[in-house]
Amino acid sequence: MLITDAVVINQEEIIPGFFRMTMSAGEVAKNARPGQFLHVRCADALDPLLRRPVSIHAVDREKGEVALFYRVAGRGTALLAAREKGDRINILGPLGRGFTRPESSGKVSVAAGGIGIAPLYFLLQELSLINTYANVFLGAATKKQLFFSSEIEALGHSVFPATDDGTAGYHGTVVELFTQNLSDTVYGCGPAGMLKSLCRILEQYKIRGEVSLEERMGCGVGACLSCACKTVSAGENYRYSRVCVEGPVFPAGEVVWA
Amino acid sequence: MLITDAVVINQEEIIPGFFRMTMSAGEVAKNARPGQFLHVRCADALDPLLRRPVSIHAVDREKGEVALFYRVAGRGTALLAAREKGDRINILGPLGRGFTRPESSGKVSVAAGGIGIAPLYFLLQELSLINTYANVFLGAATKKQLFFSSEIEALGHSVFPATDDGTAGYHGTVVELFTQNLSDTVYGCGPAGMLKSLCRILEQYKIRGEVSLEERMGCGVGACLSCACKTVSAGENYRYSRVCVEGPVFPAGEVVWA
């Protein structure tokens, strides 16, 4: 939990509008765990004002480097995409509660919808370090948005692609594809609709899972209660948890979907 | 009177905090007259919001280039200084009423205080084109802020420096130095205090003069009445004139000083 002026090492447009940015930030690289995020100051001026939460996408501990993978969604991310090698970016983090390790035995899956692969890639890096190999269900609208398949396979995992338009892999949703290939543990990230249906499947089949959520953030450190999401624990009525500290990763069964 | 996306050709830091920026803007170069200004959009975002008025400092009609000479005074000019070769800058202008030509006979002087040389340099360019050579009284706090002496001499004019600290030329104010070398016409630009005392001398000796004023601007085109300055014409009580359209250059006798 640091405030760092990270230096941009590399900025790469993977496909139009989707960027991977590598930064030098040794302490962050050392402490980061998969599922955690950085709260990034995109502008120098006061407009846009707030930081933007972006997941930690990959880490190179030896080089002390951290990568983000992000979609240009609006003004903040557009400013981020305009940063060039050598520029400084003020980051806060690593923040939040990440994914927990899978049980030592049992089949592990990862389900990613589109940009949802962002935090899951870091998880896959870490899993392969402990020789745990996962079935990776990569979903996207269309073929070219199936990000990082070969890198993921190079880590030793198996990739199962699914596209909405059928241009690659399974013609349908990533959750449907997962349902045909159930496992003991699953880690999910993607659009709310996808996660909601994933959680329904997990409940139905009593599968242990964790999902990474998004909510608009103010402070990123648990102080402002902006990033609330409805959760339940056993026997409890719902309560609001903070995505920035109790999350962004939640046990699948705790999330209350609208 | 155009809105142009000018392209930065060159950005040069003359001394720390003082920049000369050349832009490609053919139509502006063609139409500009000395004493006019550009209303410059310094930011792309909404903070800082307003344009900043900056005098046209020099023009190269053949190349279609326009130069500005400015001091970093705050956020707007700092952003301007950060622009690099090839960047685009949105400019509005040429705006305002410039200097009028001197009578065909009679000695001409120019009195510049510090950054006040900005518009006067363009005037000196134009004067030398009509073979009119001026005594140029350059005032500054200290030697290194005596800008462009050699360029001005290269145009055929005579430079009379004055510094507050005596590090070069006359030890004292530019107005004192001018008072010792009166002429028939004088063009002045500089801090309000300097212009006020210049105008007093002009009145005393009944010398024809014009001064270029500054006021905070909104629109730059005469619509908002922000840039008011008190003026008088013969027999009139004071009225508020708009620096952006009735000025920035006013006959010395018309300005009502606070």
Next chain:
Amino acid sequence: MTPQNGGIINGAKTKLAVNIGGIAMKNPVATASGTFGFGSEYAPYIDLNLLGALVVKGITLQPRAGNPTPRLVETTAGVLNSIGLQNPGVERFVGELLPGLAGYDLPVIVNIAGDTIQDYGQLAARLDRAPGVAGLEVNISCPNVKKGGMQFGSDPDMAAEVTRVVKAGTGKPVIVKLSPNVTSIVAIAEQVARAGADALSMINTLLGLAIDLKTRRPVLGNGLGGLSGPAVKPVAVRAVWQVYREVKLPIIGMGGIITAADAIEFILAGATAVALGTANFVNPRATMDVLAGIKRYMIENEVQDINELVGAAHR
């Protein structure tokens, strides 16, 4: 609806015409009083005929010199001004400035301000006889004058009284311009509606202050000023939203509109038309860019008539 009233882009026909209390506008984009002079200042940059309406600088009975300088200072994403209603007075306005606008094909709305309730009545009567005035915008919300101004706009009864007097003085449409510096803008709007206003415009500027750290005095010559620009947009959209729910008068929405998205936000909140003020300073073509953007949004979202969008966020 005549063809000029709309626009045909990509084969789609978008109806842009709106009516503000009897003033027919060919599109919903107007200029905000005091930021667009008397129109001609911006004629080199845009074709004034393409505007929905032109609202001119505030006019008073007698000429006014305005406030001491500085009159304007930038704040974060906003502008504080204290012009103080500098204007040539209604006689010179009618004699010298109004005729110059006769050649344009657009409704000219005259913004009026008075020190007393009687002033408003006299201004209304004088302008009722003037040719080329499409309607009056009654400024009861100017924060930059000692007498009158915002005072009238802060008290529901006085606001109603000013409205009645103006309505009595003119047969032309009367738009009352509301101040956001009140506990309940709805209460003011309700009284003004009851008093016979044909339309409302909102918001005028928020009362603000900036202090200079060097001089340790207020930056503006007049001390307090009025805040406008993007900074105030959420407050303005809220005011339109609240009033639209309770008062059945057409609204000209303004306050911080820079882009078409901003304008559409006001329309969804309940504004029938919008006005751009500070935006003109940033981009003299802002009105045209906003108009083009509104058309694009309508086409992309298959909105045939802009009036369908008015207040849509309430449904």
Next chain:
Amino acid sequence: MTPQNGGIINGAKTKLAVNIGGIAMKNPVATASGTFGFGSEYAPYIDLNLLGALVVKGITLQPRAGNPTPRLVETTAGVLNSIGLQNPGVERFVGELLPGLAGYDLPVIVNIAGDTIQDYGQLAARLDRAPGVAGLEVNISCPNVKKGGMQFGSDPDMAAEVTRVVKAGTGKPVIVKLSPNVTSIVAIAEQVARAGADALSMINTLLGLAIDLKTRRPVLGNGLGGLSGPAVKPVAVRAVWQVYREVKLPIIGMGGIITAADAIEFILAGATAVALGTANFVNPRATMDVLAGIKRYMIENEVQDINELVGAAHR
């Protein structure tokens, strides 16, 4: 004045201690309620002991779940929020959260909010008995709750009544937090002062709205929200300026403070202390940066005691 109360830089001694209605602050920089949680959230980033005061999130009698999401949206240079006073209720606050703050050497000010006037009285009484509470900040200006909140702050008599009830319930210093969403903040301040308030804090957020162009509905789950951040600063400075002239109570000024220059502007306008809210989101060390900047300004301008600057713009 003890050495910790000031700072010695370049040999110059700057006295930073201020007193807010009986609460001794070692410097004038506090946190704004609701933006700094209960302090510990920011402990990894700054040394809480260096703060002038900590004002915690608004506390109610009963626990509150808060408003539906989204609860926050960015506007130009500002933030709209509608948290809706999510909090664990006064009992859990006293039992679980307050003890954690006992180790810090700084005054803890508890922000309280009620649905009814009785709520405020009960909260005051409960907190009067709680150890480690330096004073109460009475929130009569929250725009994000259905009952109570801003309503109390919009009516001078109700504001006074709440103040009286709180004063009756506690012997601790009572700071009343004012809403800018009123016609006359001075009128409210005067009544609150008469009712016995020890200090004032201002401003709470401006009532605002943002509408989503895609869904055509308000962005925030609760509809309206409260605007904070740099956008509102001129309104906040104006409020402090106006109240300072008329009411002789110390003021904690807030609204859009990001830099030391902003803070000094409030102090010159009449604030004895300042609070930072939204700035913490942008820069978790903002309070420390502002404090350092204030010291620098004092040294550069040879100001020995910060109290010399309070209200200096009026002189």
